[in-house]
Each structure stands twice: as structure tokens, then as C-alpha cells.
Amino acid sequence: xxxxxxxxLSVVATPIGNLEDITLRxxxxxxxxxxxxxxxxxxxxxxxxxxxxKVRMRRYDAHASDKVHEEILCDLEEGKHIALVSDAGTPGVxxxxxxxxxxxxxxxxxxxxxxxxxxSAVTTAFSIAGIAGNQFAFLGFIPQKKGRQTFFKSLxxxxxxxxxxxSTHRIMKTLESLSESSPEAKVYVGxxxxxMHEEMIIGSAKEIMQQLETEPVRQKGEFVIIVDxxx
Numbered sequence: 001x002x003x004x005x006x007x008x009l010s011v012v013a014t015p016i017g018n019l020e021d022i023t024l025r026x027x028x029x030x031x032x033x034x035x036x037x038x039x040x041x042x043x044x045x046x047x048x049x050x051x052x053x054k055v056r057m058r059r060y061d062a063h064a065s066d067k068v069h070e071e072i073l074c075d076l077e078e079g080k081h082i083a084l085v086s087d088a089g090t091p092g093v094x095x096x097x098x099x100x101x102x103x104x105x106x107x108x109x110x111x112x113x114x115x116x117x118x119x120s121a122v123t124t125a126f127s128i129a130g131i132a133g134n135q136f137a138f139l140g141f142i143p144q145k146k147g148r149q150t151f152f153k154s155l156x157x158x159x160x161x162x163x164x165x166x167s168t169h170r171i172m173k174t175l176e177s178l179s180e181s182s183p184e185a186k187v188y189v190g191x192x193x194x195x196m197h198e199e200m201i202i203g204s205a206k207e208i209m210q211q212l213e214t215e216p217v218r219q220k221g222e223f224v225i226i227v228d229x230x231x
Contacts, residue, residue, distance in 0.1 A: 005077075005078065005079035006079060006110060006111065006112060007075065007076030007077060007078065007079050007080050007081065007082070007108070007111045007112070008076075008080075008081045008082070008111070008112045008113075008114065009076065009082050009083075009084060009100075009101070009104060009111060009112070009113045009114070010029045010033060010081070010082070010083040010084065010114045010116050011084050011090070011091050011092060011097065011101065011113065011114065011115050011116065012026050012029055012030060012083050012084065012085050012091070012116040012118070013026065013089060013090040013091070013116060013117050013118030013119055013120070014026070014044070014047060014085050014086065014087075014088060014089065014118065014119070015047065015088065015118075015119050015194065016088045016089050016119045016120070016121045016124065016193060016194055016222075017088070017192065017193055017194035017195040017198075017222075018194040018195060019046070019047055019050045019051075021118070021119045021194055022047070022051070022118060022119070023116070023117075023118050025116055026116050026118055027051055027053065029083055029114075029116050030048070030051075030053050030055060030083055030085075031053045031054075031055060032081065033055060033081050033082060033083035034056070034075070034080045034081050034082060035055065035056040035057065035058055035080075035082060035083075036055055036056070036057045036058065036082075036083045036084075036085060037058055037059075037060035037072070037082060037083070037084045037085070037097075037100070038057050038058065038059060038060060038085055038087075039059075039060065039061050039085070039086045039087045039095070039096070040059070040061070040087050041057045041058075041059055043087045043088075044057055044085055044087075045057065060072075060084070060096070060097075060100065061096055062096035062099075064096070064099075064100075069100065069103055072100065073103070073104065073107060073108055076104065076108055076111045077108065077111075083116075084097050084100065084101075088119075088121070088222075089119055089120055089121055090117070090118065090119075090120060093120075093122075093140075094140040094141055094165065101113060119194070121165070121190075121193055121222075121224050122138055122163055122224065124190070124193050124194065124224075125163065125188070125190035125193060125200075125224035125226060126161075126163065126226065128190070128200050129188045129190070129200060129202075129226055131161050131188070131226065131228055133161075135160050135161075136160050136161045136162065136163055136226070137158055137160045137161070137162045137163070138162075138163050138164070139151075139162055139163065139164040140164060140165065141164065141165045141166075142164055142165070142166055142170070142174060144170075148177075152177045152178065152180075152181040152182075153181055155178075155181060155182050155185070155227050155229070156181060156182050156185070156229060158227075158229060159229070159230065161226050161227065161228040161230075162226065162227045162228075163224065163225070163226050164224075164225055165222075165223065165224055165225070166223045166224075166225055167222070167223070168219065168220050168221055168222070168223070171189075171212070171219055171223050172209065172212065172213075172219060174225070175187075175189075175205045175206075175208055175209040175212070176205075176209060178205035178225075178227065179204070179205040179206040179209060182205065182227055182229065183204065183205070183206065184204070184229075185204070185205070185227050185228060185229045186202070186203070186204070186227075186228045187202070187203065187204060187205045187208055187225065187226070187227055187228075188200060188201070188202050188225070188226035188227075188228070189201040189202075189208055189223055189224075189225055189226075190223065190224040190225075190226070191218065191221045191222070191223055192221040192222060193222070193224060195221075197221065199218075201218075
């Protein structure tokens with residue numbers, strides 16, 4: 001690969017809710033790239049329209065085929081600049097982008113991979129929770145089926161606050177599981193972070209579950225959960 005033909009993959013963090021939460025550098029990189037790899041082009045399209053950026057998009061998600069990977073690597077070999085984004089937050093963190101980054105590092109080590117940092121649901125939630133100390137464990141998404149029981153049983157063994165994600169469809173089931181596995185733990189539920197209805201609900205899992213049962217509308221949205229056994 002010739003020096004002037006070295007490709008570039010920019011791993012670009014995008015807003016987790018509020019479309020204004022994007023850096024000036026990210027906007028520049030998105031506009032300069034030859035094309036974008038998007039988890040969902042409809043979601044990324046809204047962000048691009050908001051900031052008046054016109055660039056070609058290509059879908060890239062957890063179901064990307066070997067052929068898609070081969071085409072991306074070929075473009076990088078030819079010196080293309082590709083920007084990788086997810087629907088929200090940083091690609092590669094609980095996100096299929098990690099497979100592409102690993103593949104490039106293994107097969108095209110000469111290709112440059114740049115990080116363009118930005119919004120993070122993990123640090124956003126921790127920053128407004130009010131938990132003392134600067135350490136926590138991040139566990140990503142809760143297993144949907146296999147390993148789900150083991151996941152909840154393991155939470156009580158953590159000395160550090162534990163952060164994980166949950167969807168609107170399973171939030172009540174998760175709170176019920178927490179009330180059984182960690183009844184004494186202090187739970188922080190960050191809902192719709194950076195959006196209009198952002199809130200941080202704090203209490204035991206049972207208390208929070210009762211609140212959401214009383215106001216079902218609060219069961220909707222994206223959730224970041226923090227479990228602190230030491231509070």
C-alpha cells in the first residue's frame with residue numbers, strides 16, 4: 001500500500017439523544033468522509049439533515065455479511081476515508097462496530113483508525129447520579145435470554161457501582177429481577193438522557209418499579225441503570 005493511498009477509518013461518536021450534542025470535529029469529519037457506515041441510515045439521516053451535511057451513507061450493523069466487510073476493506077486499501085457511526089453514542093462500545101475495527105486491525109494494520117470522541121450514555125448517567133468515587137463497572141446490555149439469571153445473581157458480588165443498558169420493552173422485568181436479586185441495593189435509573197423528558201429515578205428496585213407502575217408513560221424510552229450495593 002503506497003503512503004499516499006493509506007485509508008482512514010474515523011470512529012465517530014454521535015448524540016445519544018439531543019442532536020446538538022456533537023462536536024465540531026465530528027461534524028467536519030462526517031462532511032469530509034467518502035461515505036458513512038451507519039447502524040441505521042434513517043437515524044443517521046436525521047442527524048445529517050439537522051446539521052445540513054450531505055454525504056453518502058451505507059448500512060452497517062450486526063448482520064453485515066462477509067461480502068460487505070470485504071468491500072469496506074477494499075475501499076480502505078484504495079485510500080478511502082470512511083466514517084463509522086452508530087445510532088447513538090460511540091461505535092464499538094456495546095455496538096457491532098467493534099467487529100469491523102478488530103477486522104481492520106487484524107487484516108489491514110497499516111490503515112489508520114482515528115477516534116472522534118463525544119457523547120456517552122455511561123458517563124452521562126454517572127455524572128448526574130451523584131455517586132461518590134470515580135470507579136464503576138460497565139456491563140453493556142443485559143442478556144435477553146441465555147445468561148440473564150446469572151447476570152442478575154452476579155450483581156450482588158460487585159464492590160463497585162455497576163452500569164448497564166436496558167430497553168423500554170424489558171425495563172419492568174429488569175426492575176422485578178433486581179428487586180429479587182439485589183433488594184437492598186440503591187438503584188439509579190437514567191431515562192431519556194439528554195432528551196426533553198430526561199430524568200434520574202433513585203431508590204430501591206421495588207420503589208422505582210412502583211413509581212413506573214403508577215405512571216406507565218415513564219416506562220417508555222431508553223434506560224441506563226446503575227446498581228450500587230455499597231450505598
